[in-house]
Amino acid sequence: MKLTRRNALVFGGAAIAVTLVPVNATFAATDLTLADIAAFTGGADVAEGGIELTTPEIAENGNTVPIAFSAPGAKRVLILADGNPSPGVATFSFSELAMAEGSTRIRLATTQDVIAVAEMTDGTYTKVSKSVKVTIGGCGG
Amino acid sequence: MAKPRVKVPKSATAGEVVTIKTLIDHKMDSGQRKDKAGNLIPRKIINSFSASFNGEEVINVKLEPAISTNPYFQFSFKVPETGDLAFKWVDDDGTITETKKTITVK
Numbered sequence: 071m072k073l074t075r076r077n078a079l080v081f082g083g084a085a086i087a088v089t090l091v092p093v094n095a096t097f098a099a100t101d102l103t104l105a106d107i108a109a110f111t112g113g114a115d116v117a118e119g120g121i122e123l124t125t126p127e128i129a130e131n132g133n134t135v136p137i138a139f140s141a142p143g144a145k146r147v148l149i150l151a152d153g154n155p156s157p158g159v160a161t162f163s164f165s166e167l168a169m170a171e172g173s174t175r176i177r178l179a180t181t182q183d184v185i186a187v188a189e190m191t192d193g194t195y196t197k198v199s200k201s202v203k204v205t206i207g208g209c210g211g
Numbered sequence: 212m213a214k215p216r217v218k219v220p221k222s223a224t225a226g227e228v229v230t231i232k233t234l235i236d237h238k239m240d241s242g243q244r245k246d247k248a249g250n251l252i253p254r255k256i257i258n259s260f261s262a263s264f265n266g267e268e269v270i271n272v273k274l275e276p277a278i279s280t281n282p283y284f285q286f287s288f289k290v291p292e293t294g295d296l297a298f299k300w301v302d303d304d305g306t307i308t309e310t311k312k313t314i315t316v317k
Contacts, residue, residue, distance in 0.1 A: 134279040151277055155243055158275035168269045168288040169228060175279040177241070 099185065099199075103150050103157040107187055110148045110161070111195045116187065120196040121147070123186045129178060132204040137184060138173035141196075144188035145170070152199070153182025179207045217298055219312040223290040230287045231262065235300050235308065241276035257282055259301040264314075265294035292316055 099107070107116065124138040141147050147170065149159040154177070164170050170188070178184070181204045187197040218232040235257065242254030254276060261271040269288045282300075293316045300308045 138285075154277050156276065159277040160275060161273040163271040163273075165268050165270070167264060167267065167291065168286060171287060172270070172272075173283075173285040174272075175283050177277045177279055 099152050099183070100157070103152045103185065106148070106150055106157050107185075107197070110146075110187055111189070114193075114195050117194065117196040119198060120190075121186050121188050121198045123184065123198050123200050124173075125184050125200045125202050128203045128205065130205045132178040132180070132207045134175045135178050135202060135204070136173065136175050138171070139186050140169075140171035141186070141188040142170055143190050143192075145191050146189040147172070148187040149174075149176070150185040150187070151176065151178055151182060152185060154179045159184075178202060178204045180204055215298060215300065215308055215310045217310060217312060219296055219314060221313075222315045222317050225292065225316050226289055228287050228289050229314070230285065231296070232283070232285045233260070233262075233298060234281060234283045236281055237300075237302070239276065239278060239280045239282065243276065255303050257300050257302055259299075260284060261299050262286070262288075262296060263299075264288070264290075264296050265292070269296070290314055290316060 121139055121141040126135060129135040139147060145164055147162045150157045151159050159176050160174065162172050183199045183201050185197060185199040187195060189195055215233065215235040220229050223229050237257050240252050240255045244252050246252055256274060256276055258274050260274060260282065262269045270286050272284060274282060293314065295311050295313050297311045298309065
């Protein structure tokens with residue numbers, strides 16, 4: 071491909087788009103969160119992806135942040151809030167009748183990552199994390 | 212105590228996936244907040260929510276203090292036959308709140 075002005079613009083645009091898309095930002099969780107994940111998985115390896123976690127990008131009120139997840143093939147799903155005083159949020163267990171999905175409302179103390187870890191029916195584990203910006207925290211008095 | 216509200220379809224076809232919504236009034240004191248005098252309000256939350264269909268467990272949720280006031284849950288499940296969907300919430304103090312809805316398979 072010749073480097074014409076048009077091509078240069080296309081490449082430039084693509085480069086900017088790539089830098090703008092947050093590619094599931096690097097996973098830097100606190101020790102408490104890692105301990106909770108280890109307790110859930112029993113120390114097994116955890117893959118990335120495979121769960122659809124829906125969170126608002128910006129939560130105006132940290133007292134009630136709607137979240138939803140869908141993890142096809144999961145029998146248990148652990149939800150963690152990395153930046154809360156205590157990261158645990160909820161553990162969902164699904165029987166064969168239930169779809170491996172759910173939604174609830176959670177408290178977030180500050181801007182942070184929400185993490186979902188799923189245990190699949192075949193015994194493997196996978197996780198995803200989503201960053202949520204919180205305007206007013208939901209923990210202190 | 213708390214009065215639960217659940218939204219369950221009255222009827223379904225066999226094998227249909229239905230969506231259930233539940234809400235229960237509860238303050239969910241996290242144990243992190245302080246009252247006006249600066250004393251820590253002790254933790255008092257609903258720590259478990261579950262639903263079972265004709266006695267078989269469908270979903271079970273273990274709640275931590277990070278669940279919002281008036282815990283809300285939405286889930287979906289496959290209706291195998293006509294039966295009762297029974298919901299159960301357990302408070303930290305041991306109080307159990309239960310409610311039941313019938314789904315008729317046409």
